Amino acid sequence: MENQEEARRGGRMGRWGFGRWGLVAALTGCLVLGGTLMVVPVQRTGPRAAVPPAPGAQALTAVSAGAPAALPDLAVLIGEREAHLRRNPRDAESWAVLGAAYVEQGRRTAQSAYYPKADRALRTSLRVEKSAAAFDGMAALANARRDFRAARTWGEAARKLDAKRWTTYPLLIDAYTGLGDWKAAGRALERLQELRGGPAVMARAGAVYRDRGRREDAMAQLSDAAAGAKAPAERAAYLERVGQLAWERGDREVALRNFREAVRIDPDQRAAQAGQGRALAALGRTSEALSAYRLALTNQPSPQYALELGELYESLGLRQAARAQYDLLRARVRSAAADGADEELVLGVFEADHGDPASAVRRLRAEWRRQPGIAVADALGWALHRAGEDEEALRYAVRATDTVHGGGVRSALYAFHRGMIERELEQQGPARRHLQEALRINPYFSPLHVRAARAALTELGAEPSSEVPESVTRQPCRSERCA
Secondary structure: OHHHHHHHHHHHHHHHOOOHHHHHHHHHHHHHHHHHHHHOOOOOOOOOOOOOOOHHHHHHHHHHOOOOOOHHHHHHHHHHHHHHHHHOOOOHHHHHHHHHHHHHHHHHHOOOOHHHHHHHHHHHHHHHOOOHHHHHHHHHHHHHOOOHHHHHHHHHHHHHHOOOOOOHHHHHHHHHHHOOOHHHHHHHHHHHHHHOOOHHHHHHHHHHHHHOOOHHHHHHHHHHHHHHOOOHHHHHHHHHHHHHHHHHOOOHHHHHHHHHHHHHHOOOOHHHHHHHHHHHHHOOOHHHHHHHHHHHHHHOOOHHHHHHHHHHHHHOOOHHHHHHHHHHHHHHHHHHHHOOOOOHHHHHHHHHHHOOHHHHHHHHHHHHHHOOOHHHHHHHHHHHHHOOOHHHHHHHHHHHHOHHHOOOOOOHHHHHHHHHHHHHOOOHHHHHHHHHHHHHHOOOOOOOHHHHHHHHHHHOOOOOOOOOOHHHHOOOOOOOOOO
16 A cells, blocks of 8 residues: 555656645755846847837827827827727716817817817716816917917916916916916916926916017927927927928928928928928928828818918919819818817808908908907908008007017018008008018018019009019919919
8 A cells, every 4th residue: 555655756746847845946946046147147239129008008198298299199099098988987087188188189180070079078087076187278278269368268277277387277277378368478477487387388388488579598498398399290390480481471491391300300291291381382392292281181181281281272373273172271261160169260261361351351350359369360460451440450450469468479461451541541651660670581582472562662652672582573473283
């Protein structure tokens, strides 16, 4: 019996390869080997690359901080949150994140259909729990829809709930700016800078400085923001703003360089794509300009881009192609209105120059009552001029260009509008001064209006700038290649 038991034990040992003492020996060997591995350095060829966060996590970080997010990452985040909320419908935080992501997706793609989705998600979040994040989301949605009064209300509610939540203040700055309340915008920026630093805050400061006419300070802030941004989509957005500042002062090559770099970093940066169209047209590279605008509009059918492309076509004598863009503009404005977004400003600007000036005046008067910002003051003044009401027009043009009233933006278009109104009122000295200022700020500011400014200066007995933009002197392009 004893021999049989030993045999059985031996069989078990044979099947596993070792017995109790073998196991102890094996463990001892592992410990020794482990100790050896701990003291012998591992040979590496270089530092280990950091594992990037998942796309949804990247978009969540951006959306939570109110920073630009990459469109593919946003799509992932939206899909994740939608799936999560089907299982957890009372997760107020996730509803707020989903709403903010919808707002960003709608803003980046010019697809206003995302805004009703955002509204439903954010209101669901608020029904479950009133949070600063949901109030922020509602303020961002109102800003995207150009409802600045509502944005101010939601932003101030968020601030009341959590005065140290820094992401609320950029939303308030946008709302106050849209309402023409420059003092409140300045106070909000000061509070933002007390609470937070970094690229997002620098970019916001740059926007405020630009609106105050402090272009060099604005350029410094935006350049630093672009240099400091880590995420490609955020860096591309700030480079686009650098390019826009360069464009506004007539630096075509600098503007084009920044727009191109923004598109290289983030191919979905369509504002930069449209910016390339502006810069290329000013450089006389018309075919490239048209291609850039078309690409921007294909992926982000913004009414503003349609207006710019239409005016470029019109400057080239391609009226049928221009009309097609103007039809697109009207359609996009109607679509936006159906989704609760206000595009009356761009439609009023269009009607003043290419449609019915009386209709433009009616639309822009209503817009002024809703949100009396500087852009609306300029547009309403110009519409009144086009409708033959120059005395009243001048009051709004002065409001848009007079730093005492907050119109500190150094805009060639605003100066042109004021100069043309003054010319009609036979105020020849001020008219010459403002038309010359327009061409000095940016001699390429519009493919249509630059010609009118130069002709008006000649009529007033003043010499326009000796530098003539190529896009002004070139012959109209009527080839298939341009159209």
